[in-house]
Amino acid sequence: MKINTPKSIIILLIILSATQNSYSQDEENKWVVGLGMNAIDFFPSNGIGHITGNNAGLGNELFNVEDHWNQKGHPKINISRHIWKRISADLAYTRNKIYNIGDFRVDDLSYSAIDLSVHYSILKDNYKLNPYVLIGAGHTSIDDKGTATFNSGIGVTYWFAEKFGVNGDMKFKYADLDYPMIQHFQYSVSIVHRFGSGRGKKGHGTECFE
Numbered sequence: 001m002k003i004n005t006p007k008s009i010i011i012l013l014i015i016l017s018a019t020q021n022s023y024s025q026d027e028e029n030k031w032v033v034g035l036g037m038n039a040i041d042f043f044p045s046n047g048i049g050h051i052t053g054n055n056a057g058l059g060n061e062l063f064n065v066e067d068h069w070n071q072k073g074h075p076k077i078n079i080s081r082h083i084w085k086r087i088s089a090d091l092a093y094t095r096n097k098i099y100n101i102g103d104f105r106v107d108d109l110s111y112s113a114i115d116l117s118v119h120y121s122i123l124k125d126n127y128k129l130n131p132y133v134l135i136g137a138g139h140t141s142i143d144d145k146g147t148a149t150f151n152s153g154i155g156v157t158y159w160f161a162e163k164f165g166v167n168g169d170m171k172f173k174y175a176d177l178d179y180p181m182i183q184h185f186q187y188s189v190s191i192v193h194r195f196g197s198g199r200g201k202k203g204h205g206t207e208c209f210e
Contacts, residue, residue, distance in 0.1 A: 120132055
């Protein structure tokens, strides 16, 4: 019998996560804070070859870490709040140093961004494994040049303990080509901590207020 290994692994992860306790961000744990690192990649963004060296279009060499990623261990700090059912809002601040713009080496340029996004959980909010899609907007600056961006992406949080988890996400940050900002991908990984309560769980003998 032929076994589709990747598909089998995905199904197994979903089954395992469905049997776990409620560890995700929900009405009982409205707030999550995170601290981590981020990386910036211009190469696969928009296929503008004379700027990035990419003539093959969006998504080309998406995970070519060695040649294209800007990753000097600079931080990402974020805070998010559960809003309603599977929806939460997230505010993130990131800094980095830019030394690769696609295939081209540049002197270290300062990078900073503040982004507000809405997350929609793909699975119900009582899973330890919590994949999501996101959409939002922000402001990104490289040295003294900055502009607004429209952001979309995907992410996943795995809650390895009741209050702590690990989060990873990938955003595509779109900027109008008339502005001095190159569209790019931003990747991040963070340790996250959930806290705060809503109405409290029934049967626990406590009441919590926002």
